Amino acid sequence: MKRKRTWLLASVALLLAVLGNWWLNQRGDRDADATDRPEATFDYALSDYRATLFDAEGRVSLRVAGPRLEHDPATREARLEQPRFELPTDDAAWTGRADRGVLYRDDETLALIGNVVAERPHPRGTVRIDAERLDHDRRAGELRSDRPVRVRQAGDELTGGTLVYFMNDDRVELENDVHAIYRDASDDESLGDRDPAPGAGTDDR
Incomplete structure (x- = not known):
């Protein structure tokens, strides 16, 4: 027993x-798994934000503001609600707005989406771009769109299916179903010195 x-x-x-x-x-x-696990990437969201981005030389390359910014740590993208933006150039800056935007930090690109309006003062009249999407490439200094766009200045109007605007050269390239309307401002100024065009009405008052 x-x-x-x-x-x-x-x-x-x-x-x-x-x-x-x-x-x-x-x-x-x-414990080993906990030690080997990578540290979580910090994430954030901002309300009523104002942000300024600089290039490698320390010059301002973008100013953007809006009601909300949300940062995605996995993709390093910032989603913007109703952004208002300023894009500096060698001369006057472009300013404008959009319904929403995405800031791609790695590619240094700002995508503006929905009812995009971009304007820039010019001695011959303000240049205005209307588009459903407009991408700003900060490295190349270009505005690009693969959607239909309209460019207006001093009564002139250009429309096309795609756009590349070289910001520092003040030069635009439009492709795919391009249409142009040119109005000479001098025509309006000298109209009173000329006979009315055929079929034009007159005012006897």
Whole structure:
């Protein structure tokens, strides 16, 4: 009977030792996993924000403001609600607004989406671009769109299916179903010195 009891105690002790060793190994594996796991990337959201971005030379390349900004840590993209923007150039800056935007930090690109309006003062009259999407490439200094756009200045109007605007050269390229309307401002100024065009009405008052 004593030998049986000794055998039983030895068996229990061995079982406890095995279980204890298993528990320690499991805990060690969990601790190792916790140590190897990368630290979570900080994420943030801003309300009524104003942000200024600089280029490699320390010059302002973009100012943007709006009611809300949400940053996605996985893609390093910032989603913007109703952004108001300013895009500096060598001369006058472009300013405007859109329904929403996405700031791609790695590509240094700002995508403006929905009812986009961009304007820039010019000696011959303000240049205005209307588009459903307009991308600003800060590295290249370009405004681009692969959607139909309209460019207006001093009564002139250009429309096209795609656009590239070279901001520092003040030069625009339109492609795909391009239409142009040109109005000479001097025509309006000198109209009173000329006979009315055929079919034009007159005012006897």
